[in-house]
Amino acid sequence: MNWRDVPSLAALRAFDAAARAGSFSQAARELNVTHAAIAQHVRSVESDLGASLLVRQGRGVVLTDAGARLADALSDGFGQIIAGVKSVRADVDSRPLSITATHNFAESWLMPRIGKFWAKYPEIALSIVPSNKLVDLRKDGFDVGIRYGDGNWPGLETTHLLAADYTVVAAPGVVKTDQIAQSGATWFFEDAHQESQRWVREAGLIGPSQKSVTVSTLGMALSAVRAGGGITIAASALVSDDIRDGRLIALSQTQPEGIGYYIIHPPGVLSDRVKTFKKWLLKAL
């Protein structure tokens, strides 16, 4: 497509608006600029093409023959562009909001609450994809994500959701708070969380004779622990429900360390649906 001899698109749009309005002032109001901007654009298109396109007549302007022909083409062209954009927006708005979250967060925090979201916003369909991978939101087609980390992901806007302190939990009666290492209780560790395991050892919360079992998900660890099978460590936010409801008791807790759960999305203006979901997340703490 040869753009070499085409006046500026901004100028052509200004001319298009003036042509259809028959007035620089009216065109200015429609495009939210001053009449001076319209006038400058129109005259620059005229100068570029070497033809008069709009001439003053009374309190407005009228199209010359050349102007009428150009205006027809621009009307068609810009009409197609606007229609195409509108159509893509409509398609985007009609598919579910696509959300990615870590497995743990999805299972322990989001899914238990999602019913309330749907109750409040039945018109917003969601597609929740648990993934521990650092997915590329854009490439993989997600609108918004919840990620665990330090919040420093270049090219993304991040909003802090939950601090990442950890709590050691067990079912009531399984172990006394000050005798975690001396108890015979089994430690359940999630595979991926080497860091929290290291913390447990450095805090002296695991005895030499204590068994430890590594499982693949926090959900599995929590199932075992809820059943009185032992002790585990998890992000505090993910076990806060169990603690509140008395299914588990808090035995020990780390200090927050700048790591946490964050809402992430691409920069720029957010759609209403993403705004709504984000706002709900922040309130559902």
Next chain:
Amino acid sequence: MNWRDVPSLAALRAFDAAARAGSFSQAARELNVTHAAIAQHVRSVESDLGASLLVRQGRGVVLTDAGARLADALSDGFGQIIAGVKSVRADVDSRPLSITATHNFAESWLMPRIGKFWAKYPEIALSIVPSNKLVDLRKDGFDVGIRYGDGNWPGLETTHLLAADYTVVAAPGVVKTDQIAQSGATWFFEDAHQESQRWVREAGLIGPSQKSVTVSTLGMALSAVRAGGGITIAASALVSDDIRDGRLIALSQTQPEGIGYYIIHPPGVLSDRVKTFKKWLLKAL
């Protein structure tokens, strides 16, 4: 036409180019920008619409479904716009170059030389409209003009063509150079040129008993003077041919005073035809 929810036209054009090229780098070359500019625009359209449009695949990019649909609409839209501009340009290029010049200049300087222009540029049709009015080039549909004055016309580009000194002339033998005021020769003055008349009186070139006749055009004055009927004063450039050819002799001359003949045209890029004509004018002195 609702532009409210439409991404920037520059960004849509960048996307259009990338979509058809399948490569940011190739699109950049086509639009004469860097690949970074293309990438920024494309990602900004994606962010605005909330949809992935182009994804990386190997060394290039491919369209998503949403991207393909938008690309179709943009291709149509931009195609119409470019075709419309091209059509108007073609029309402009097919009509004669429209030139306005003062009557005197047209008659005494331009028309005697225009044959040489047509000989050299037979493909450029001209429409020459003599007019002493300060015409509005744009409103009255002129491509270029020759005006007499100080060269200070806001909103126009001016190029000095001829200085405006004046020469007093008569046919050979009619009057001696140092006896203009003492001769009985009749002064012929052009109606509009009060200023040159004043100069003649202040220079003491007209005697108390000398008759003067006011005519409407310089051409009329020159006809009478060439026939030996008396003396006149004219812009030097306009009588240089008569002097060279011996039909008239120079009796006295004013100093140039910042007034002259100028080529005028609207600001901005000139079409090739206007450039050619202008260049020819400057060489035809």
Next chain:
DNA sequence: TTCATATGAAAGCTCAGCTAACATAATGAA
């Protein structure tokens, strides 16, 4: 493995696009 060519990303530059201000022109009401 190396090299050429692609996209990704962010800091920083600059001029296209605009506003503000004032001038002039046209129209309509009194």
Next chain:
DNA sequence: TTCATTATGTTAGCTGAGCTTTCATATGAA
């Protein structure tokens, strides 16, 4: 006819959209 209103015309000056520059990372061919 005069005056108010609303239009376009024009220019100086501001600023952020659009871009470049630079460097990083990814891909594919040799």
